[in-house]
Amino acid sequence: MLGLMQNQPLLISSLIEFAARHHGDAQIVSRRVEGDIHRYTYKEAARRSRQVAHALDGLGLNFSDRVATLAWNGYRHFELYYGVSGSGRVLHTLNPRLHPEQIAWIANHAEDQVLCFELSFLPLVQAFHGKCPTIKHYIALCDADKLPVDSGIPNLQSYEGWISAQPDTYDWPVFDENTASSMCYTSGTTGHPKAALYSHRSSTLHAYAAALPDVMGISARDAVLPVVPMFHVNAWGIPYSGPLTGAKLVFPGPALDGKSVYELIEAEKVTYAAGVPTIWQMLLTHVKSAGLRFSTLRRTVIGGAACPPFMIQAFSDDYGVEVLHAWGMTEMSPLGTLCTLKNKHDSLTEDEKMKIRLKQGRAIYGVDMKIVDGAGKELPWDGKTYGDLMVKGPWIIREYYKGDSDPLVDGWFPTGDVATIDADGYMQITDRSKDVIKSGGEWISSIDIENIAVAHPAILMAACIGVAHPKWDERPIIAVVKKPGMDVSREELLKFYEGKTAKWQIPDDVVFVDAIPMGATGKMLKTRLREMLKDYKLPQS
Numbered sequence: 376m377l378g379l380m381q382n383q384p385l386l387i388s389s390l391i392e393f394a395a396r397h398h399g400d401a402q403i404v405s406r407r408v409e410g411d412i413h414r415y416t417y418k419e420a421a422r423r424s425r426q427v428a429h430a431l432d433g434l435g436l437n438f439s440d441r442v443a444t445l446a447w448n449g450y451r452h453f454e455l456y457y458g459v460s461g462s463g464r465v466l467h468t469l470n471p472r473l474h475p476e477q478i479a480w481i482a483n484h485a486e487d488q489v490l491c492f493e494l495s496f497l498p499l500v501q502a503f504h505g506k507c508p509t510i511k512h513y514i515a516l517c518d519a520d521k522l523p524v525d526s527g528i529p530n531l532q533s534y535e536g537w538i539s540a541q542p543d544t545y546d547w548p549v550f551d552e553n554t555a556s557s558m559c560y561t562s563g564t565t566g567h568p569k570a571a572l573y574s575h576r577s578s579t580l581h582a583y584a585a586a587l588p589d590v591m592g593i594s595a596r597d598a599v600l601p602v603v604p605m606f607h608v609n610a611w612g613i614p615y616s617g618p619l620t621g622a623k624l625v626f627p628g629p630a631l632d633g634k635s636v637y638e639l640i641e642a643e644k645v646t647y648a649a650g651v652p653t654i655w656q657m658l659l660t661h662v663k664s665a666g667l668r669f670s671t672l673r674r675t676v677i678g679g680a681a682c683p684p685f686m687i688q689a690f691s692d693d694y695g696v697e698v699l700h701a702w703g704m705t706e707m708s709p710l711g712t713l714c715t716l717k718n719k720h721d722s723l724t725e726d727e728k729m730k731i732r733l734k735q736g737r738a739i740y741g742v743d744m745k746i747v748d749g750a751g752k753e754l755p756w757d758g759k760t761y762g763d764l765m766v767k768g769p770w771i772i773r774e775y776y777k778g779d780s781d782p783l784v785d786g787w788f789p790t791g792d793v794a795t796i797d798a799d800g801y802m803q804i805t806d807r808s809k810d811v812i813k814s815g816g817e818w819i820s821s822i823d824i825e826n827i828a829v830a831h832p833a834i835l836m837a838a839c840i841g842v843a844h845p846k847w848d849e850r851p852i853i854a855v856v857k858k859p860g861m862d863v864s865r866e867e868l869l870k871f872y873e874g875k876t877a878k879w880q881i882p883d884d885v886v887f888v889d890a891i892p893m894g895a896t897g898k899m900l901k902t903r904l905r906e907m908l909k910d911y912k913l914p915q916s
């Protein structure tokens with residue numbers, strides 16, 4: 376017997392219409408590329424999203440055609456999220472930090488038909504557009520009078536000119552909720568980019584889950600600042616969870632330095648922010664050096680890379696801001712786990728609580744996870760045994776877009792991460808399987824070694840990699856960037872490790888570098904670091 380409830384597909388258009396109807400006056404605030412602040416409401420955002428849908432129809436696009444963006448976090452990008460997906464096309468968020476060749480490769484692979492780009496990216500578009508034969512229409516995200524003449528870009532229109540004359544009512548089409556809604560290519564830290572193709576169903580379910588109290592805990596009373604870019608995994612779903620809850624959204628545009636982010640947090644009374652550790656490092660450095668306080672910020676979600684303990688400590692002890700450590704992947708929409716404590720942890724000491732907060736957290740309902748050994752056998756949840764982390768669920772990838780092989784193993788997606796899971800279900804990433812250092816048959820977590828280095832007051836950034844060793848197979852070395860004006864010697868730093876980790880895990884050497892290569896999503900690029908240090912020789916011991 377089937378249930379007798381209404382069978383309504385979960386469609387992205389319903390999110391913006393819900394927000395327009397129930398949270399019509401909630402604000403969306405954006406710092407624009409021009410530097411000024413733009414402010415409007417969900418009601419107006421919905422109206423303009425409908426105009427976008429009409430404008431896309433006007434280009435004669437077919438159902439599921441790809442519409443690409445090269446844009447920061449801002450209101451026009453937000454309107455495209457709804458106008459493109461809502462009208463049945465696929466939003467393809469391109470990462471502007473990639474090399475023009477890579478962008479062209481990705482746009483060709485996706486067969487993008489339209490490219491909407493921030494005017495500040497004009498030189499970038501000029502560098503690759505000739506290599507992208509599928510792109511027929513170029514839209515500059517600007518006012519009609521700002522459209523450059525002689526840009527060399529064919530069929531270039533301004534966004535405002537393109538949508539302004541369009542009607543602001545639109546009958547959003549109703550279709551199968553499994554229809555593709557958006558796509559994102561992996562950032563390529565681990566090889567050739569591959570695309571995750573999200574659906575209306577997966578995105579909507581993920582938006583519900585993301586808003587839950589023990590996940591991102593977003594409500595109509597929050598002002599949410601996604602520093603995490605809308606061009607990478609849909610800004611962790613915040614552009615969908617915002618309308619679903621009626622939270623105020625605050626978009627930082629291109630200004631991601633500590634000072635600009637701090638000013639926006641204060642001016643817009645942000646209660647909640649989300650981003651990768653490198654961004655928060657810049658914010659903390661600014662706030663500390665200028666002797667500032669946060670007046671409204673209560674929580675930050677930090678994920679995308681391991682959050683070092685000093686960061687959790689600094690936010691909570693010095694500024695009263697709770698850090699929620701999160702883990703996820705492009706292939707997972709992206710949220711997998713979030714670290715919030717349970718009642719049973721109330722009686723623990725601060726040190727014991729910190730040990731839990733450092734973990735990547737508990738699985739969200741909708742994500743099933745397990746750890747397995749090399750033979751695929753499930754390993755115990757004892758917080759000590761580590762194995763390959765596998766996941767499955769309705770917002771986790773089944774297949775890559777135009778992917779040639781089935782990435783699943785018995786229905787589970789192998790994350791490429793090595794992790795432990797404790798008896799309470801808290802998962803902790805030991806390392807990426809490619810980054811883990813195998814020394815004498817034992818594994819060393821590069822994350823642990825890095826966390827110790829960045830806890831040293833003179834160290835700004837640290838990356839640990841394995842170097843071939845004749846006896847131990849591999850030994851860890853640590854590449855570090857010193858804070859400006861601070862100094863520490865190799866010996867002092869190695870001494871700093873004593874008592875903080877097992878002796879055999881202490882790096883064999885310290886390499887001082889000016890910068891650690893960063894990938895397009897703000898993560899350390901260890902592949903590039905390994906190339907940089909390819910002639911490096913371990914000291915003779």
Ligand code: ADP
Nearest residue numbers: 561562563564678679680681701702703704705
């Ligand atoms: P890429 O495109 O670089 O493969 P994603 O942005 O999809 O990357 O990143 C996913 C990977 O980032 C995870 O598999 C994991 O290795 C790492 N990661 C994400 N969040 C965390 C975290 N909180 N702690 C440690 N590693 C993390």
